[in-house]
Amino acid sequence: MNFLTDNPALYEAQFPDPEHAAARFVDGLVRRFGAERSVLDVGCGTGRDAGYLTGLGYEAAGIDVSGPMLEYARRRHPGVAFTRADMRDFRLGARFGVVTCLDSALLYCHTNDDLVAFLERCRAHLRPGGLLIAEMRNGAYFLSNPVPEPFTRTVVHDGVPHTSHTTLWIDHEAQLLRRRRRWTRPGGEPLDQRSAWRLLFPRELEFLLASCGLEVLALFDGPGPRAEPHSGPPLSGDRLHVVARIKGN
Incomplete structure (x- = not known):
């Protein structure tokens, strides 16, 4: 049981995003690095990011382990294909131009085996030239x-x-x-x-991605949808953002 995920409307009240900063962040990176405009949102929650991207012309899908979240997401965003699945072993029989994993959802993979399993699933669901976009807390901070x-x-x-x-x-x-x-x-x-x-250092994350056949295109602490402004050196902020592409594509 999780009080927030069992109460999706309360979740959105607790963590509002009225300007859709997270989804616009994804769209900006897709425009910058280039990818087909189909997206799988891993840990999609209430579906608001996938729903907003659909409005921008993306073909969108989402997975989450929370039944109440997915019921809420389906009612609010009928144009998105939502599936109940675990991020470590999902198999959708489809590939996407972009896989997103936002708001530290990746860090619910607590062990190295879980992290590798998740990244391998992402790679298996990406089309040639596809992007993995992830946003999380920064272990170095x-x-x-x-x-x-x-x-x-x-x-x-x-x-x-x-x-x-x-x-x-x-x-x-x-x-x-x-x-x-x-x-x-x-x-x-x-x-x-x-x-x-899980707390990951930037270079630790880069190594894990490389070991799963994903090449890092960008690794930065800010700007990002939930990054706090800071005046320290690069990669010392509270958030970590990564854009990666399948090697050889």
């Missing part, structure tokens, strides 16, 4: 800066305030950024949710 202090946030949905109390910490042995989020709302029992993201 989180492993070299103080962990953010616990924080609280309240979102009002359907007139009900939902408050999340979030604590982050580093699991150095597993190379994970772990999160505990405690939800409270009037008249409801408190609910604890735990999750974690």
Whole structure:
């Protein structure tokens, strides 16, 4: 059970993107590097990115493991083909010009075997010359800066305030950024949710991509849809973005 993915409308209220910055970011990279305008969004969630890209003329599909998210996505974006599937072993019988994996979805692959399995699935679903576009937290930032202090946030949905109390910490042995989020709302029992993201260094990510037959075309910390402005050296920001293409294409 995951409180946010079980409540997709609340998820969109918690993480709004009214200007469709994530989808426009993808479209800008496709225009820059060139690819066929068909896209598979891995970890598509509520489908808003795939839905927006459909409006720009893309043929779009999405996969996610959350049934409630996919039900919501199908109602909101009927022009997108959504499939319930795991990012480590999906087989759709189709290839795409672009595979996207946004908002750190790639980092739910916690082990090296999981990461390789995911990247091999991406490669298998890309057409010749196709692009993998991924956006995630930057391990180089989180492993070299103080962990953010616990924080609280309240979102009002359907007139009900939902408050999340979030604590982050580093699991150095597993190379994970772990999160505990405690939800409270009037008249409801408190609910604890735990999750974690694999922390990857930029060159570690580049090596994994190369080992799976994907050549990095661009690797950068900003600009990006969720990147915080920073004044440090390149690849030292909180977000990491990668564009890769099948080697030899």
